Amino acid sequence: METETFVDVLEEAGLSPYEAQVYVTLLDLGTASATEIADESGIPGPRIYDVLRSLADRGYAETYEQGTLQARAHDPTDVLEDLRERASQFEAAAAEVETRWEQPELKSNKASIVKRFQTVVDRAEQFIRGSENQVHLSATPADIDQLEDALQEAHDRGVAIHISVHTEADEAPPSAERFEGICKEVRHRRLPAPFVALIDRQKTCFSHHPETIDQYGVLVNDQTHSYVFHWYFMTCLWEHCETIYSERNTSPPIEYVDIRRLVGDIGPLVEAGDSLAVSVEGHNVQTGQPVSVTGTVTGTEHATGISGAEMPYRVAGQATLYVDTGEEELSVGGWGAVIEDIEATRIVLEAADRPVEFDR
CATH class of the missing domain: 1.10.10.10 (Winged helix-like DNA-binding domain superfamily/Winged helix DNA-binding domain)
Structure with a gap:
């Protein structure tokens, strides 16, 4: 020098x-x-x-x-130690600049654009490790390999994890055993798709599939924006895809994080007059305060305005569950509920007169 x-x-x-x-x-x-x-x-x-x-x-x-x-x-x-310590601090500062540039904290900002796909996956892993209720994931088998430890930890905590795994059109789906212990249900899409991770109805990680021209990712920390990604996931990456793995019970207790699916599954039982008991966790729509209730199902309601649509309760329109707690009858809605008493985050069908026949 x-x-x-x-x-x-x-x-x-x-x-x-x-x-x-x-x-x-x-x-x-x-x-x-x-x-x-x-x-x-x-x-x-x-x-x-x-x-x-x-x-x-x-x-x-x-x-x-x-x-x-x-x-x-x-x-x-002592001089050498001081200089080396300063050098380490500069190295750490350089790494921190890179990290904050690639992975901006989603605090004051509700959405951020990032440049690297790996940044999106890394942030998804962070969010999954902190998840409490549910995770919806659209990913390749290789992406799932990267997230496996985080998924397993979340699954062990009781987080409801649903995965849409996508492969090339001529590629066979992964075996069902591949998903044991990391999720509740997996569906297979035989086309490339974007990477999407939806965590606790609040956080979203999105990136185009690798073959697209415009490569960027979107990180969201906002319920309203995440709601849009949720419907994209359900309509384009979930409903029409083949189920290749499921941990769902056919007899109670059966857990639901999507009220539309619950309404669809129990609709025939309600119409037949069967007795059904449920427990509901969620929030009071008016106050936002946590709510936990149990009771018997008195009715369901769903409507789409789409004549002849398949499984309409899953993709659009009202989906409401009515529950008698013994003291009052409460209406229960799902994500984004506005006309019901409770916005449910988790519903468990605790008892039924006969096994539930799933639509899919």
């Missing part, structure tokens, strides 16, 4: 310009008098004594009297 550059680096490390110049001179001269050091370094004579004392105070130099003031560079162990 050239002397001029060396001096500049020492200044970046916290030395003053005079201190840096004198310290480099001491390293070259070894032991020398104050006058010699001033002459060699180009520092004004009247200032050299203050500079040497400052370097001595900082552990960079030693001074002593031998007729005149003498100085030499101090054992560099």
Whole structure:
């Protein structure tokens, strides 16, 4: 390293310009008098004594009297440790700049655009590790490999995880055993698709599939925006796809995080007059306060206005469950409920007169 550059680096490390110049001179001269050091370094004579004392105070130099003031560079162990610590801090700062550039925190911003697909996957992993209720995921088998540990941990906590795994058209779907212990249900899409992760109805990670021209990702921390991605997931990446793995029970208790699916499954039982008991967790639509109720089902309602549509309760329109708690009858809706009493995040069918026949 050239002397001029060396001096500049020492200044970046916290030395003053005079201190840096004198310290480099001491390293070259070894032991020398104050006058010699001033002459060699180009520092004004009247200032050299203050500079040497400052370097001595900082552990960079030693001074002593031998007729005149003498100085030499101090054992560099402490200096080297200090410089290496500073270097580590600069490295850490550089890494932090890269991280914050690629993975902006979603605090004040409701949505952020990122450049790298891996950033989207990394943030999805972070969100899944912090999930509490549900995860919907559209991913390739390779993406799922990256997220497997996070998915398994969330599944073990009781998070309801549903995966739409997509492959090339001529590629066979992964085996059902591949998904044991990481999710509740998997469907297979035989076409490339975007990466989508929806976590707890609040956070979304989205990126185009790798073959698209425009490569970017979207990170969302907002329920309203995530709601749009949810319907994209349900209509384009879930409903029409083949189920290849499921942990769902056919007899109670049966857990639901999608009220439309519940309404569709139990509709025939309700119409037949069967007795059904449910427990509901969610929020009061008016106050936003957490709600937990149990009771018997008194009715269901769903409508789409789409004549002849298949499984209309799953893709559009009203879907409401009516529950008698013994004290009052409450109406229960799903994500984005506005006319019901409760917005449900999780419903468990606790008891039924006969097994449920799933639509799909």
